[in-house]
Amino acid sequence: MGGGGRGGRSRTQRKHFRQNRENVWKRSKSDPDPSSTENNTSWTPFATENAAFDFYYKEQGIVDPQQWEQFVAVLRTPLPATFRINSSSQFSDDIRSQLEYDFVHSLRDEVAEGVETEAIRPLLWYPGNFAWHSNFSRMQLRKNQTLERFHEFLKLENEIGNITRQEAVSMVPPLFLDVHSDHFVLDMCAAPGSKTFQLLEIIHQSSKAGSLPDGMVIANDLDVQRCNLLIHQTKRMCTANLIVTNHEAQHFPGCRLNRNYERIKLDHNIGQLLFDRVLCDVPCSGDGTLRKAPDLWRKWNTGMGHGLHSLQVLIAMRGDFQFCSIMDSLVPSVTGLAVLFPYMDRIHLLKIGGRMVYSTCSMNPIENEAVVAEVLRRCGGSVKLVDVSSELPQLIRRPGLKKWKVYDKGSWLVSYNNVPKFRRSVILSSMFPSGRGHHDAVDSSCNVNVEEVTNGVNGNAGDGVQPVQNPVISESVEEVSDFPLEHCMRILPHDQNTGAFFVAVLQKVSPLPVFSEKTKLKIDEQYEEPANQSLNDAQVQQITSPEYAHEENLKEASEENLDDNEPNTEDMEDDPVTCEEHSAKETHVADNVQNITKRVPEKRKLQIQGKWRGVDPVVFFKDETIINSIRDFYGINERFPFNGHLVTRNSDTNHVKRIYYISKSVKDVLELNFKVGQQLKITSVGLKMFERQTAREGSSAPCAFRISSEGLPLVLPYITKQILHASPADFKHLLQNKEVKFEDFTDPKFGEKAANLLPGCCVVILSIGNTVAVESLQVDESTIAIGCWKGRARLSVMVTAMDCQELLERLLIRFDNVNASAGHVDESSNDEKEIQPVQAFNGKNDDNDGGTR
Numbered sequence: 001m002g003g004g005g006r007g008g009r010s011r012t013q014r015k016h017f018r019q020n021r022e023n024v025w026k027r028s029k030s031d032p033d034p035s036s037t038e039n040n041t042s043w044t045p046f047a048t049e050n051a052a053f054d055f056y057y058k059e060q061g062i063v064d065p066q067q068w069e070q071f072v073a074v075l076r077t078p079l080p081a082t083f084r085i086n087s088s089s090q091f092s093d094d095i096r097s098q099l100e101y102d103f104v105h106s107l108r109d110e111v112a113e114g115v116e117t118e119a120i121r122p123l124l125w126y127p128g129n130f131a132w133h134s135n136f137s138r139m140q141l142r143k144n145q146t147l148e149r150f151h152e153f154l155k156l157e158n159e160i161g162n163i164t165r166q167e168a169v170s171m172v173p174p175l176f177l178d179v180h181s182d183h184f185v186l187d188m189c190a191a192p193g194s195k196t197f198q199l200l201e202i203i204h205q206s207s208k209a210g211s212l213p214d215g216m217v218i219a220n221d222l223d224v225q226r227c228n229l230l231i232h233q234t235k236r237m238c239t240a241n242l243i244v245t246n247h248e249a250q251h252f253p254g255c256r257l258n259r260n261y262e263r264i265k266l267d268h269n270i271g272q273l274l275f276d277r278v279l280c281d282v283p284c285s286g287d288g289t290l291r292k293a294p295d296l297w298r299k300w301n302t303g304m305g306h307g308l309h310s311l312q313v314l315i316a317m318r319g320d321f322q323f324c325s326i327m328d329s330l331v332p333s334v335t336g337l338a339v340l341f342p343y344m345d346r347i348h349l350l351k352i353g354g355r356m357v358y359s360t361c362s363m364n365p366i367e368n369e370a371v372v373a374e375v376l377r378r379c380g381g382s383v384k385l386v387d388v389s390s391e392l393p394q395l396i397r398r399p400g401l402k403k404w405k406v407y408d409k410g411s412w413l414v415s416y417n418n419v420p421k422f423r424r425s426v427i428l429s430s431m432f433p434s435g436r437g438h439h440d441a442v443d444s445s446c447n448v449n450v451e452e453v454t455n456g457v458n459g460n461a462g463d464g465v466q467p468v469q470n471p472v473i474s475e476s477v478e479e480v481s482d483f484p485l486e487h488c489m490r491i492l493p494h495d496q497n498t499g500a501f502f503v504a505v506l507q508k509v510s511p512l513p514v515f516s517e518k519t520k521l522k523i524d525e526q527y528e529e530p531a532n533q534s535l536n537d538a539q540v541q542q543i544t545s546p547e548y549a550h551e552e553n554l555k556e557a558s559e560e561n562l563d564d565n566e567p568n569t570e571d572m573e574d575d576p577v578t579c580e581e582h583s584a585k586e587t588h589v590a591d592n593v594q595n596i597t598k599r600v601p602e603k604r605k606l607q608i609q610g611k612w613r614g615v616d617p618v619v620f621f622k623d624e625t626i627i628n629s630i631r632d633f634y635g636i637n638e639r640f641p642f643n644g645h646l647v648t649r650n651s652d653t654n655h656v657k658r659i660y661y662i663s664k665s666v667k668d669v670l671e672l673n674f675k676v677g678q679q680l681k682i683t684s685v686g687l688k689m690f691e692r693q694t695a696r697e698g699s700s701a702p703c704a705f706r707i708s709s710e711g712l713p714l715v716l717p718y719i720t721k722q723i724l725h726a727s728p729a730d731f732k733h734l735l736q737n738k739e740v741k742f743e744d745f746t747d748p749k750f751g752e753k754a755a756n757l758l759p760g761c762c763v764v765i766l767s768i769g770n771t772v773a774v775e776s777l778q779v780d781e782s783t784i785a786i787g788c789w790k791g792r793a794r795l796s797v798m799v800t801a802m803d804c805q806e807l808l809e810r811l812l813i814r815f816d817n818v819n820a821s822a823g824h825v826d827e828s829s830n831d832e833k834e835i836q837p838v839q840a841f842n843g844k845n846d847d848n849d850g851g852t853r
């Protein structure tokens with residue numbers, strides 16, 4: 001659901017929240033056995049009544065009256081759990097099909113033995129059938145003993161990054177973004193990151209193992225704790241093409257090079273952050289998630305939607321386009337951007353031709369169609385609503401509404417003209433289908449009747465305030481939007497047994513019209529940011545801050561963010577990626593940053609020196625001595641570029657513990673970010689590639705850095721030294737025992753070769769076949785490799801226990817297959833053969849250092 005996330009809750013509140021949530025779904029005696037696969041929807045929960053909800057949505061006409069009963073019946077039953085199997089090319093076909101086999105059969109065999117009904121089936125509309133729909137709710141999966149093994153299987157695969165549990169409808173927005181592997185994508189409200197994960201999968205889908213796609217994703221979220229959740233989630237993807245930022249989306253920095261800035265030829269001519277695709281999965285009232293968050297039934301009221309509307313407009317406007325001061329427009333940038341775009345085009349975040357998807361998990365037209373209509377209105381034809389009815393034809397969706405009403409203080413309002421003056425700070429003209437303000441609304445003398453409306457619901461007006469004493473004047477003619485809002489998509493629970501979602505696809509088709517400052521102010525005058533975005537307070541929101549979002553991008557590196565967005569470092573300390581080496585923090589800035597300082601305008605200096613408080617600096621790692629020692633030790637081929645691709649989070653290069661690898665696209669963005677005074681507040685970037693390691697035995701290794709499990713798949717095709725090829729028996733031996741003495745390996749030659757390696761990190765590749773490992777074995781997509789540590793007397797695995805377990809399970813079947821076709825080894829290969837891209841085993845979480853400390 002949307003809103004402020006968990007950040008504001010105390011521990012007691014959270015406990016209460018959890019208990020409450022579990023009670024709501026507690027089974028009554030008359031409920032059928034939840035392990036029954038026959039009909040999931042027959043498990044009826046209680047406490048799912050909210051008459052105000054029924055009253056509101058019936059009147060809004062979101063479903064035909066004859067379908068109402070079916071709609072609410074489904075909405076009041078628990079949501080079946082749905083899953084996605086990672087579809088990025090990091091998973092070879094045989095691993096994927098085995099996963100699918102395990103996934104489907106562990107559930108079918110365990111639960112549905114002899115039952116005809118399918119316990120799990122593919123979601124037919126999801127490309128490649130990578131998504132699955134189960135017949136069990138999340139709670140059932142967690143609590144039902146019959147499902148225990150399957151649940152364990154899911155937890156393990158989820159932790160590894162192979163399978164993600166995600167609501168079916170939540171998977172929809174990224175699919176309509178039409179992302180290509182070379183796209184720059186911005187996910188504006190990204191935490192906890194399920195859609196970011198999908199976007200990364202798409203970006204990585206067609207890239208060959210050992211290479212990186214040209215595109216990248218910036219995943220942003222306002223809530224720093226949720227950002228950490230996102231970092232944890234996306235870590236499972238092992239990507240070098242992701243930057244995680246922590247900004248208010250409506251103020252997301254444009255990173256535009258100052259027009260006076262010395263023109264520097266950047267690759268790709270990046271002179272400003274521009275995106276091919278923007279996902280605006282905005283905070284919302286979340287009533288589309290009622291099936292999985294039943295506590296919302298108690299809380300729901302119409303004020304929730306009202307309180308979020310203006311924030312949603314501001315976020316969508318930032319993603320899609322942004323007005324700039326006319327003065328700024330008159331002076332074109334001298335950067336590459338000016339070459340790409342005409343002067344007057346001031347779109348900041350979306351390229352011409354770029355797509356933006358706006359989505360919510362709410363059914364409320366005030367948060368959906370009204371927001372989209374306002375965006376279109378502001379764009380004056382430069383942005384169009386895309387008809388995507390031919391895309392994903394198997395996904396059942398309904399057209400967006402063209403007309404709706406606004407409910408406030410016990411009255412239905414059909415036009416802004418009816419809004420009493422004292423409510424005009426809360427009920428905005430853009431909430432109505434025409435979007436007309438009180439200046440340009442139709443003459444209120446025509447078609448007006450006086451109507452007092454009460455919803456008759458437990459004396460509650462449904463918007464969190466008491467019904468007004470005085471009748472409200474309402475026009476009788478409902479407004480109808482001029483925009484083709486039928487192109488928006490409404491996904492409703494009873495159509496395909498899902499949650500509810502709203503999705504609109506927008507495309508920028510031409511440069512935006514230039515607005516004068518006066519016009520802009522007139523348009524924006526009622527758009528003020530809610531000071532408090534908490535859902536609980538939505539109905540009593542205070543609007544205190546002046547409209548400033550549209551000016552924000554003109555400001556220099558947003559000093560205000562230094563105060564507003566100070567992260568909670570306590571939370572960040574849990575995550576080594578975000579809080580590396582806090583002790584050494586910001587004692588001095590790295591060379592590259594200092595160089596930049598000399599070149600940027602004076603007023604950016606404060607920002608650069610202080611940077612973002614509580615966030616480790618991002619520093620390009622250029623220490624030649626260390627880089628050369630790593631290259632030499634592992635024999636890393638020159639074809640694998642290091643220059644400009646290595647970063648650390650510590651400006652003191654003598655104390656660097658982790659070195660991250662970044663794609664070229666991320667490198668370009670970081671370079672731009674330095675040039676504009678580090679406007680981006682980066683909480684996480686890059687793929688952990690090398691980590692400082694000292695041997696437990698006290699002996700020092702020639703190279704101080706080991707290869708991390710996350711980074712191994714990428715660099716493996718380029719490594720020429722410190723490699724061992726193990727027979728399945730020895731590979732299994734290693735995984736099972738974690739540490740094996742050289743003389744204890746089944747194959748004595750293998751033990752000998754291991755003993756002859758230089759002390760330190762090495763890579764062990766599983767040889768296909770059960771014969772003695774052949775050093776020159778040709779590696780291919782299905783090759784599996786793990787990082788190990790060569791000590792004085794033994795080899796130690798540097799993969800977590802969980803990863804070992806997962807790999808062992810996966811390999812059991814493979815070992816069986818290998819036994820069946822014994823001797824199937826390509827012995828024709830020779831030592832000179834160039835190493836081919838490899839599917840290395842991806843131990844994503846290698847905080848466990850195996851046998852080393």
Ligand SMILES: C[S@@+](CC[C@H](N)C(=O)[O-])C[C@H]1O[C@@H](n2cnc3c(N)ncnc32)[C@H](O)[C@@H]1O
Nearest residue numbers: 189190191192193194195222223248249281283
């Ligand atoms: C609907 S959730 C996003 C879910 C996410 N896209 C996913 O698929 O996992 C909305 C998110 O917006 C964040 N948020 C709220 N206000 C924001 C703002 N002004 N700027 C950026 N993010 C915001 C919340 O912290 C929350 O994580």
